[in-house]
Amino acid sequence: MGVSKLWFIIVLAVICVSSSTEELVPDFYRETCPWVENVVSFVVRSRVLKQPRVAAQLLRLHFHDCFVQGCDGSVLLDNQGAIVSEKLATPNLNSLRGFDVVDEIKAAVEEACPLTVSCADILAIAARDSVVLRGGPSWEVLLGRRDSLTASLVDANTFIPTPNSSLDALIANFALQGLDIKDLVALSGAHTIGVARCTSFRQRIYDMSLEENIYERYSGFQKSLASICPASGRDNQITPLDYRTPAFFDNHYYLNILESKGLLHSDNVLVVEDQGGEIEQRVWDYAANTELFFESFADSMVKMGNIKVLVGVEGQIRENCRFINL
Structure with a gap:
């Protein structure tokens, strides 16, 4: 099947995939946590300066999050109750890195603004900052995502592109x-x-x-x-x-x-x-x-960051990115 023959798939997918661009805004935390981007940037910069590979790890985390259930922080969840972690999926196992950096960022953000900033938003900001620190472009990160209450090992094994894909x-x-x-x-x-x-x-x-x-x-x-x-x-x-x-x-x-x-x-x-x-x-x-x-x-990156986001009262704001709040 050639490239031109796939356009009908693309058109249908664009119609079916929910887009919440208008519900995310750059100043979402203006009143509740105005310094969130500074906090995230400080931690990311300190870790990337110590270990440059962290930049690519954080960027990849954002990709792998958005391609499974949307940009909802589900990739960060560990096994918990009925939740089977996406970290166990073939594209992620022994490959995906940077979870400890996210933990450090989340701890700093929680100290500044408890139960306010989602892990999904942290991933989006950290991905942008990582690119900038390696000499790449900057962009305005739209914010307001909430965190998923679920993960999907099946979807992680299905929808994350493989290195041998046609x-x-x-x-x-x-x-x-x-x-x-x-x-x-x-x-x-x-x-x-x-x-x-x-x-x-x-x-x-x-x-x-x-x-x-x-x-x-x-x-x-x-x-x-x-x-x-x-x-x-x-x-x-x-x-x-x-x-x-x-x-x-x-x-x-x-x-x-x-x-x-x-x-x-x-x-x-x-x-x-x-x-x-x-x-x-x-x-x-x-x-x-x-x-x-x-x-x-x-x-x-802005477009990808809006894939099936949770907003409003959907999901939750996790206190710890590895576990849902009980």
Whole structure:
């Protein structure tokens, strides 16, 4: 199924996915906790300065939260009663990090403004601050989310994109969240920072049926990856998602995948499975224009942050992000 044939899925998904953009506002805590963003920023900055990888971890937490039940803090829940934690899902287990940083942020926020600021909002603010600290764009975070009373291990295993996804699968997956092709290409640029485990990119090295592996001129890159990740073993060995400038949030991710040098198969498919198409053209545009990428990324982050949010009296404001209030 080609890209054009998937537009009907996108249109239906946009209609079906609830959008609460008008219910979230940048100054939601103006009266109840006016210094919340300063508190979050202080903790994020202190942790990122000590360990730069924290930035990518917090950004990824926000992604994985929003793609399961919407941006409701469900990814932060531990096992509790009937709740089975999303942390146990295949895309998250032994992979998702940064929970201790969120705990630290929440503790600081609770000290300043008890039972006022949701964990979901903390994730949204922390994701923005993490991008800025690595040299990326800033944006106005809309606030007012509330926290879920449930988690979904099944949805976490179903809706979080996998590192071996095809382009069609990625388009359909994003469409289910109300996100379109522009969002897919822009948000994929988050892979300009962070690392991946060997288990996430092993197939990309050794499966010679994958289109990015058939070009002899890229064999040197394949060999370098194979030296890090053998055909078996070293499952938790890590390497940067962006081999050019792994510590900086920039547009080099797109330069990489234009050479089929993305670390993950799901990165390279944006080009190799859409040659001459709209998606490949957007990759070229972002590779050529950092400002355009930054603007698109910021817009798509705001859009993603509004996926099926809980507002008003829905859900609750958790005192501890790991557990619902009893």
